[in-house]
Amino acid sequence: MRQADHNHPGIGCLCPWLDFVHDADRSVGRNSTGYFRPVVDHKRSSGMKRPELLAPAGSMEALLAAVNNGADAVYLGSTRFGARAYAGNFDAQQLQQAVRYCHQHEVKVYVTVNTLIMENELDEAKALIDFLYHSDVDALILQDLGLVSWIRRAYPDFELHASTQMHIHNREGVRWVKELGMQRAVLARETPLELVQECAEEGLDLEIFVYGALCVCYSGECLMSSIQGGRSGNRGQCAQPCRMPYQLVELESGREIKAPGEYLLSPMDLNTLQHVEQLMQSGATSFKIEGRMKRPEYVGAVVRAYREKIDAILNGQPKRSDEAEQIRLKKLFNRGFTEGYLFHQQGSAVMNPLRPNHVGVQIGTVLSQRGGRVQVRLSAPLHQGDGLRILRENGEDIGFTANYIYKNDLLCAQGQSGDILELPVAEKVKPGAALLQTTDSELMKVIQAQSAQPAYRIPVCFTVCGKAGEPMVLTVSDAQGYRAEALTQQRLQPAQKAPLDKQRLVSQLGKLNDTPFVLKEVTNLLEGALFLPVQQINEARRQALAALIQLREVRYPHRGPNQRQPIQSMVIEAKSVLPKLIVQIETREQAEALLDLPVQLVSSWPALIQAYPQIMPSSLRVQEKPTVLEGEWLQAEEIGTLSRATSKLICTSGFNVTNSEALALLLSQQAVQGVEFSLELTAAQQTEIRAAFEKQFHRSAPTVQFVYGYRDLMVSKACPVNCILSDGNQRNCQLCHQKAYALKNKKGERLPVFGDAACFSHTLEKTPFQLRADELDAHSSWKIRLTLEDARTSREIVTRYLAFRAERQPTEIG
Structure with a gap:
């Protein structure tokens, strides 16, 4: 077996690549062997640039779901210094395995090292960067300015992204991290679309959140979990105190203000699927899906929804209704959906004070309760194994699994819309209560099947060369310029009756279902009518593809022998005397x-x-x-x-x-x-x-x-005072300055709130x-x-x- 070096795309390729382009211009097509990524049909294309679809990977299972459903890149954390300390994360071996798998499939890997680094952790953090650099990671997502500074001097060719934890929310912030030498800025979730467009004029890659959980506080500025509970959000340990119950009270009188619910700091989940075209026109380079703590089915389904939407727009395909897709997404996880600050939503359009957890979709209504069962009328199908919840106005909701379903007092496996069924529920429930489906067991099976195989495959060309008395030479190459060869053990022989023609070669070389590849072209350069056993062709195919995969796994071969650059000390000039x-x-x-x-x-x-x-x-x-x-x-x-x-x-x-x-x-x-x-x-x-x-x-x-x-516990664009005393949409209403207000938690502690000169809400700690x-x-x-x-x-x-x-x-x- 022989393998060729990685050449510039197109150089030395032995088959035509007339309709192949670089990764940045890929779109989606389909052939009989699966999906692949050929050039966008420019006759139908809108002319918009193809954004990167960036998916979360909190585990290897979630990573596979992301890649196999069409993500262009994934972001994941190692076991240290990531902003999701309680996600599955990846140890050293798993991380290297993840990088290899992603690179095989033309997917980039960004590693989150986006926590603050303490002085006594600097050496450990630097050692992690060394490891990631030599593990072929595509880029790092960083919060700590000190770590950014050190990496820029130690590894000047390492791509760095400014995390949303860096609190970049204006054009000047984008400009400064660009001057610092970073290649991308992840904008704050609160950034409106018009400001995204302005920031894009700075010429730096921009990443925006398009789907998933929202923080009520600007990322990087939240100290609530740290100060109140000793678990720092800036250290990846957030305890999510924002999802706990609060009441708004007047500080002077102690009077509690009536609110529509208790969860005054709990936002809905972001969902911009209906606005993908507008987002593509904003100049944002990357569309980020939140969810490193979510299960693989969630990751796979959300990635697929955005993949299909983006590709349909690029190919100028007719717009279709997203209603069915929205229902699928709601079943996977939602606290209610919002289009968020990108589209100027405020107040009740962003916040969900009623419940801080997954609400699913309503599939029925309670009719009555007797004998330890509730009778429900379905408005949508129900299957055995579904996760269910019955809402109660007072007290906790009731969550359970549909293990037993009764129809006409007989056990059954499912029910359809309009059916009246009975479900075992011991807790007291009132007629009229909503029955929610929080897990659709049938949908999960569909998503798992979709995620089992790559939705997109890398097109490859085979070239077959040789003459009688010599081994057959099989060359395989891809659009990125990677090329590998394999020689058969047996020699080619003159054909007695069935020579190796193109049809027979395509039949054998096209057997790629267990690989990341799909056949694009076979070029037959055999000299004369020749024969070779099928087993020899298949073995050469396996060897050539294995060599190609090995080449594709390593994107940055120059990093191998590289050691870090000598660290140049920064120049610090004399400073003026500070006020005492x-x-x-x-x-x-x-x-x-x-x-x-x-x-x-x-x-x-x-x-x-x-x-x-x-x-x-x-x-x-x-x-x-x-x-x-x-x-x-x-x-x-x-x-x-x-x-x-x-x-x-x-x-x-x-x-x-x-x-x-x-x-x-x-x-x-x-x-x-x-x-x-x-x-x-x-x-x-x-x-x-x-x-x-x-x-x-x-x-x-x-x-x-x-x-x-x-100290500020939170700095937020969402104002609890305006949300409760007004419609939540007003700016500069001055309500928080006419009287003093506080948020009271379940312990009875009062956290003062007020608006600053730009009308952003500050929540303070209970005592100075x-x-x-x-x-x-x-x-x-x-x-x-x-x-x-x-x-x-x-x-x-x-x-x-x-x-x-x-x-x-x-x-x-x-």
Whole structure:
């Protein structure tokens, strides 16, 4: 057996490729042996660019379902540093196996290393990157700025994607990660379609979420699970406190506000299937399906639905109704569907306060209950083994499996629409209650069968060469330029009666059902009428294809012997001296109480900045359309600010700095004068980072330590106050400023909520955080955040920390 090198597509190919194109232009067709990906029919095509369909893979079974149903790429996590720590994930051997399988099928693999990395984890994270680089992974999805910085210097050819955890929600953020050397930005789920189009003008690949679960908080900015339960969403351990019950209460009176349900922070699931054409026109490069925690059937069915929709549009096929497909998708998982912020949906069109879990579809209504059974009238088919739920207005819903179905008091295996059946249910149920189907056992069988074989196959050409007395040479090649050869053990002989013609060769070489390939063409270059046993042809086919598969598995052969590049240290210029005490304020009352104190006031409220010139402007945490703020100094809350900075910047905790590499990256930016640590770090971890920085750069880092204040648990585009007191669609209604409100959880804890200057909702922790006196770092600037405090309390707090500050040296910070 011989195998050829990987050549440029088309070079050295021994058969015609007149209608083959590169991967970026593939579409879908069908022949007798299965699906394959030939060129789009340009006579019918809309001319739109083919987007990448990116699927989740929380397990090897889900990965197979994604690939076999038509995904162009999958994203998965290793057992460390992924934002879904409780997904199945992939150990080292499984990950390499996944990469090989995907590359065989022309599917890319992106690995999520999208958690924040602590200082003592940097070496382990770097070792993981080494492993992934040499395992032929196509790209990494990253959150941690420090890890991005290190990879760019160690492996400059490794493709990097900025995770949605990086909180990129404006054009400036896209521009900055492009300048950082990243090849793709995953935009926040809250980004409207018009803004996606603007961001696309930056010339960077954009990835948008098109289907799956929504977070109520901007990704990367949620600390609720971390602060309340010690499970950090930025570390892949989110406990989903947003899916728990809450009530809206007035803070002053304690009065509970009546709401349509208890789950005030629980969004519906995103579903944009009906808007795929608009999404394709937006300039987004990749369509991402959420769901690494979902079962393989969910992944396979959603991928297939979007695959068929995208390909129909590209081929100019007539539009068809999506109603049947929508019902299929609802059966797999839904909390109610929304078209999301992409299409400007707000309030009740996004949130589902009634139930935070899978609701399925209604297939019947309860008529009565007696003798431990409920009588139901079906409005859709029911089969034995289906998952069911009966809704109850008061108390928990009843979930069960249809193991026993009775019709006319006899056991049966199924029921049809209109049938009256009985189901065993012991709990009390009222007539009129809805019967929901949460698992369709027959649908699951269909999806499993669809996912068992590749929906799309790679076209290959065979060329047969040889003459009497020599082995037959079989060459196989694909459109990407991979080519392999195999020689038969026996030699060709003159044919006595049945020579090897093209028809016989096609018959044998076309047996590819157990491979990723489909036959495109056979070229017969045999010299004369020759014969060879069929077994010899089949064995040569197997050997050639095995060699081709082995070649296709390795996309980046240059990585094999490569070691990491020598790491160049970043250049960090001298910085201006930071204020010793920074106080962020929200109200005029607070400003008046503090103006005479030796502190640096900061605010994001335009009215305060205009009224008091001594206040340092602050950008907002969310700025879809950023405004240019004037001033010598500026507090920066998000990375987009870095691409338009004309002031001296102090980067806040919104940058999620948890290691010395991230600290160094920000300080290497000329405008950045100081950096605040992540609010998830302990005082000891902050000291560890400062020490590591000083060891590397032989100087102290100008850092900011958060010492007092209510920390944001969530920053959200969804406002619970407006959703309950109004229609949920208004912006700048000021309801949250006319009275003070809080979300009360089942423990009775009250989490204050208010809107910022751009009308994004902030949910605060129940009581203000404050460092102990022995945790205050004299080498850092200190930051106080005042939100709910009145004038008297504000002054008392600031005066106390001024006294602490006077006791500690050095006097200069930076």
